[in-house]
Amino acid sequence: MSFAAQGIDTGDTAWLLAATALVLLMTPGLALFYGGMVRTKSVLNMLMMSFVSIALVTVVWLAAGYSLAFGDDTFGGLIGDLKHAGMSGLGPDSVHGTVPTLLFATFQLTFAIITAALISGAIADRAKFGAWLVFVPVWALLVYVPVAHWVWGPGGWVLDTLGALDFAGGLPVEITSGASGLALALVLGPRLGFKKDAMRPHNLPMVILGAGLLWFGWFGFNAGSALGANGLAAAAFLNTLAAGCTGLLGWLFVEQKRDGHPTTLGAASGAVAGLVAITPSCGSVSLLGALVVGLAAGVVCSYAVGWKFKLNYDDSLDVVGVHLVGGVIGTLLIGVFAVKEMTGGTEGLLYGGGLAQLGKQLVAVVAVGAYAFLVTYGLGKLIDKVLGFRADEEHEHTGLDLTVHAETAYDHGVLGHGAPVGASSVPSAQKVKTQA
Amino acid sequence: MKLITAIVKPYRLDEVKTALQEIGVHGLTATEASGYGRQRGHTEVYRGAEYQVDLVPKVRIEVVVDDADADPVIDAIVRAARTGKIGDGKVWALPVETVVRVRTGERGPDAL
Numbered sequence: 001m002s003f004a005a006q007g008i009d010t011g012d013t014a015w016l017l018a019a020t021a022l023v024l025l026m027t028p029g030l031a032l033f034y035g036g037m038v039r040t041k042s043v044l045n046m047l048m049m050s051f052v053s054i055a056l057v058t059v060v061w062l063a064a065g066y067s068l069a070f071g072d073d074t075f076g077g078l079i080g081d082l083k084h085a086g087m088s089g090l091g092p093d094s095v096h097g098t099v100p101t102l103l104f105a106t107f108q109l110t111f112a113i114i115t116a117a118l119i120s121g122a123i124a125d126r127a128k129f130g131a132w133l134v135f136v137p138v139w140a141l142l143v144y145v146p147v148a149h150w151v152w153g154p155g156g157w158v159l160d161t162l163g164a165l166d167f168a169g170g171l172p173v174e175i176t177s178g179a180s181g182l183a184l185a186l187v188l189g190p191r192l193g194f195k196k197d198a199m200r201p202h203n204l205p206m207v208i209l210g211a212g213l214l215w216f217g218w219f220g221f222n223a224g225s226a227l228g229a230n231g232l233a234a235a236a237f238l239n240t241l242a243a244g245c246t247g248l249l250g251w252l253f254v255e256q257k258r259d260g261h262p263t264t265l266g267a268a269s270g271a272v273a274g275l276v277a278i279t280p281s282c283g284s285v286s287l288l289g290a291l292v293v294g295l296a297a298g299v300v301c302s303y304a305v306g307w308k309f310k311l312n313y314d315d316s317l318d319v320v321g322v323h324l325v326g327g328v329i330g331t332l333l334i335g336v337f338a339v340k341e342m343t344g345g346t347e348g349l350l351y352g353g354g355l356a357q358l359g360k361q362l363v364a365v366v367a368v369g370a371y372a373f374l375v376t377y378g379l380g381k382l383i384d385k386v387l388g389f390r391a392d393e394e395h396e397h398t399g400l401d402l403t404v405h406a407e408t409a410y411d412h413g414v415l416g417h418g419a420p421v422g423a424s425s426v427p428s429a430q431k432v433k434t435q436a
Numbered sequence: 437m438k439l440i441t442a443i444v445k446p447y448r449l450d451e452v453k454t455a456l457q458e459i460g461v462h463g464l465t466a467t468e469a470s471g472y473g474r475q476r477g478h479t480e481v482y483r484g485a486e487y488q489v490d491l492v493p494k495v496r497i498e499v500v501v502d503d504a505d506a507d508p509v510i511d512a513i514v515r516a517a518r519t520g521k522i523g524d525g526k527v528w529a530l531p532v533e534t535v536v537r538v539r540t541g542e543r544g545p546d547a548l
Binding site: 198200201255258259261263265266269302303305306309318321 | 480481482483484485486487488489
């Protein structure tokens, strides 16, 4: 096999292989981030909603998703074709730019996976697991795939016709997950005890560990989106680091002023908000722009997470406040901070580019946000009607770990050295069977 | 015989243990407890949402002693547990009818 003759660059390919693995790691990272924020009784269910998304999205992506998103355009920039359904026609020699097409498809798959998993934060503690298993693959095909085509697909209307910019997925990842999370939170309704009971995060060290893994993976997400081991990847990498830091500091600053304490959850949330906002803009803005984008997201998102209490929707883990709001901030600020050294031509308002680019960014945000919200709301309602999306009240009270998965995360109610009361060396399940 | 129960701040447990050992009390039972008196609870903040936590972590210490030892033991616990700040806790005593040492079957003060 002669890669060089077919345009495959080994440096670019090596970097994208690593970046793909980094992005895949973000989903287990998200599972820990979300898992730490829920109560003890449903941490395993929260982890599972992310983890199972890896399997569900991979299957539909390979079957049809990749082809519909990145195949040849069929309806004026709206959707691709089914030429590569089942990855047909693609082999080790297929080339996308300077990397193998199969690698590009896998890299893009990891984006689709985490986007679906992100939505689960909005419906934590109260969704039927079976309904989630149906929702994820259908949602990936109906919402993620078309938006990915609009933004990155050949002939997609957002980038190619409108001229809006989105480097690493502010529109397909952050805004679709945020708007879809809002839609599902409305379909399912608030958790039992919302606004009455204290629903405290049960494990903040787990939240920080998850946020750390997300941050680590985010370098693959953003710098990998350069699709090559090059200067643009380096600039996106640095912007990603910078914005995460100013997001973290911005959130802590607000907390100190407003609540009197800088919190661990605030630090983790602020870093994620900054990273969300720099996702669309990391390949378009200057370093100064990245610092401002992160700071703006940290400050604004720390207020936005309170909207749910005022407006009465229970977006449990703040998918709207962090991902939708952060994604909108980052996507719009491209219109302000874009520099031609990064974009190869387009300039934002601050650098003399006028209001034109800001307008394009706004159109893209509204179109993608509205599409994701409406389709997800319809799909959520349909699943709710056919299967029921909301867990039984008793299951929700008891906790989904025990009622759905027949497991609990922690060995509570124990006396001395962590041994369950009355435990012997015989596993209890075995004992039960013997007795029966 | 008396059962002396003390609810104290968790970080005073070691001081109370030491004080009791110094006056010759060799055994005690400590249990994690939570509750509130005049201290009430505290406020926690998660992403700007405030939660009022009423129950404060405490340690419950129980000792059974001979009648004559009750007052010195109570005094020792109070001395060791006192910080002078609100939430220091309470100590009370109740009469005990029988005590049996499980290992030997001894009863009454001999079992202490």
